[in-house]
Amino acid sequence: MNPKISDFGMAKIFGVDQSQGNTSRVVGTYGYMSPEYAMHGQFSTKSDVFSFGVLVLEIISGKKNSTFYQEEYGGEDLISHVSSKSRIY
Template identity: 75%
Template sequence: MNPKISDFGMARIFGVDQTQGNTKKIVGTYGYMAPEYAMHGQFSVKSDAYSFGVLLLEIISGKKNSSFIQTQGATDLVSYVSMKFCSLQ
């Protein structure tokens, strides 16, 4: 048995031996979805890594992904961290 980090909706989409696929029915929490899944319905085991990365960013930054508003210059935590990281260079 291989654990899947994504929410239960994604776990239902994957078959037992499936590592990637495509779907027209998008399920899950949008803030944790990989962009290729949210926009095009393409998913893979890498989608789990993206979701886990967002979770790690929440823990490290102390900010919730869902708490961003347009006035902060970013619409989500990933954009916010990317913007801050680029400003350091």
């Protein structure tokens, strides 16, 4: 068995020969969206890389990105928490 992690949803927005673009209809889960897509609707192939990176951080840290908005973490997200630390425990 070879489990695979794929399809972060951005592929549905892209045209056949398109690698970046802009949309006024932002869809998806905010915890996994790249900042430029969530705030401005600008997407590229890097948006899926960002989403995958969040997933990898969740796997490494053992914590979901959504739990980091709770009081015990000071209301910060997983990416801010990890970037402020020198190690993940």
